[in-house]
Amino acid sequence: MWSGGSVRGRAEIxxxxxxxxxxxxxxxxxxxxxxxEQIDRVAVGLGPGSYTxxxxxxxxAQGWQLARNVSLLxxxxxxxxxxxxxxxxxxxxxxxxxxxxxxxxxxxxxxxxATGWRQTEPFRLLAPAEWPKHAQTEQIWVESPTHGWxxxxxxxxxxxxxxxxxxxxxxSDFAPGETLAPIYLREATFLKAPPPRPMDQPDRG
Numbered sequence: 791m792w793s794g795g796s797v798r799g800r801a802e803i804x805x806x807x808x809x810x811x812x813x814x815x816x817x818x819x820x821x822x823x824x825x826x827e828q829i830d831r832v833a834v835g836l837g838p839g840s841y842t843x844x845x846x847x848x849x850x851a852q853g854w855q856l857a858r859n860v861s862l863l864x865x866x867x868x869x870x871x872x873x874x875x876x877x878x879x880x881x882x883x884x885x886x887x888x889x890x891x892x893x894x895x896x897x898x899x900x901x902x903x904a905t906g907w908r909q910t911e912p913f914r915l916l917a918p919a920e921w922p923k924h925a926q927t928e929q930i931w932v933e934s935p936t937h938g939w940x941x942x943x944x945x946x947x948x949x950x951x952x953x954x955x956x957x958x959x960x961x962s963d964f965a966p967g968e969t970l971a972p973i974y975l976r977e978a979t980f981l982k983a984p985p986p987r988p989m990d991q992p993d994r995g
Contacts, residue, residue, distance in 0.1 A: 811846055832860050833958035835867040835949055837973040838888050838896045838913060844972040852967035861964040865957055866973060867949040868898060868913070874953050876902045883910075893918045896975060915975050 819826065834851040837844045844867075855862050868886055875884060881902050888896045899911035 811850060815850070826858070829854070829858065830860055831863065831958075831964070833863045833865055833954055834970065835870065835951075835954055836864045836970065837867050838890065838975065839867050839949065840891075841972060841974060848967075848970050848972065851970065855967040862967055862970060863958050863961060863964055864970045865954055867954075868973075869957060870949040870953045871947050872900050872902065872907050872909075873957060874947055874950055876907050877953075878947075887916075890915060890975070895920075913973070913975060 832851045832854050834847050835844065836848070848864075851862050854860050868888065871886060872884065881904065884900045884902055886896075886898050886900065890896050895916045896913045897911075897916050898909060898913040900907055901910050
């Protein structure tokens with residue numbers, strides 16, 4: 791929860807029983823001593839990452855806009871990770887791999903400097919044969935020529951809500967809720983259900 795130029799309240803999922811998203815929001819609001827009516831803008835991570843989790847976050851942001859007419863801003867979760875890497879002192883080329891599940895990874899390349907960072911190669915899906923074997927057991931890995939392979943869990947480079955809020959400060963490219971969509975590179979496939987059987991048709995099974 792970003793307010794007055796600093797993080798005033800935050801809530802995180804820790805190990806153990808999952809916490810409902812609305813309960814996390816209520817916790818952050820209580821910690822920040824803010825009411826829902828005082829929120830005038832909401833920033834939400836668009837991924838890439840957990841498709842279901844990102845859809846839930848976007849749905850909550852869309853509902854908040856419908857109820858309170860807040861301004862919405864979508865930010866790539868990868869941008870949060872790169873900004874955190876820069877804040878931790880990472881410079882130079884950085885290859886970011888994010889678990890796309892289904893035995894695939896998202897991969898993009900960034901250049902990080904003292905003055906900022908930029909994406910030099912867009913995200914693409916890697917086939918299983920393309921990623922290093924030791925990356926298969928981690929959700930997020932960051933590769934750097936200087937640092938070698940590093941686990942995001944080990945070095946706290948997972949998407950951070952406070953960094954997302956910091957990246958959102960000063961931006962004005964707000965979007966209508968219905969235009970927000972997850973960053974999802976895998977082609978969507980659907981299995982159609984068979985047509986309903988008429989009630990008067992005998993069962994031939």
